[in-house]
Amino acid sequence: MFIDQNSIIINNVPVGQYLTQVDYEYNKLWANDSGRNLAGKQTGTLIGIFPKLILYFRKLTTAELHTLAPILDSARQTVTYYDDNKGQNVTMTTYTGDWKATSKSKNGKADGFQCSFISVEKRS
Numbered sequence: 129m130f131i132d133q134n135s136i137i138i139n140n141v142p143v144g145q146y147l148t149q150v151d152y153e154y155n156k157l158w159a160n161d162s163g164r165n166l167a168g169k170q171t172g173t174l175i176g177i178f179p180k181l182i183l184y185f186r187k188l189t190t191a192e193l194h195t196l197a198p199i200l201d202s203a204r205q206t207v208t209y210y211d212d213n214k215g216q217n218v219t220m221t222t223y224t225g226d227w228k229a230t231s232k233s234k235n236g237k238a239d240g241f242q243c244s245f246i247s248v249e250k251r252s
Contacts, residue, residue, distance in 0.1 A: 146185050159175055178247045180246045185242065205223070205224065222245040
């Protein structure tokens with residue numbers, strides 16, 4: 129869980145100082161043989177559980193955004209976080225969802241935004 133400023137590290141950059149919230153999702157991916165039969169019973173093959181972290185960033189200065197943008201723009205990231213389900217730090221390779229920064233003022237700060245970091249491999 130989001131414990132302190134250093135509990136989430138992406139590409140060797142501690143990002144806790146930029147966050148207001150973190151959602152931890154453990155999404156199940158099912159094979160194409162999955163579904164419900166005529167009796168309504170769920171059947172199928174579970175491929176695995178793929179962790180997903182949704183990071184909610186606070187308002188950022190231009191300099192802070194310039195620090196984070198290369199991470200958010202990269203094809204893959206290395207994310208280390210504390211997994212409360214395992215009681216230890218976990219490192220995973222991720223890809224990100226789309227992100228956007230909105231600025232409504234002249235103070236040089238972008239409004240807060242969110243970005244998802246999704247594991248490319250199933251949880252071990």
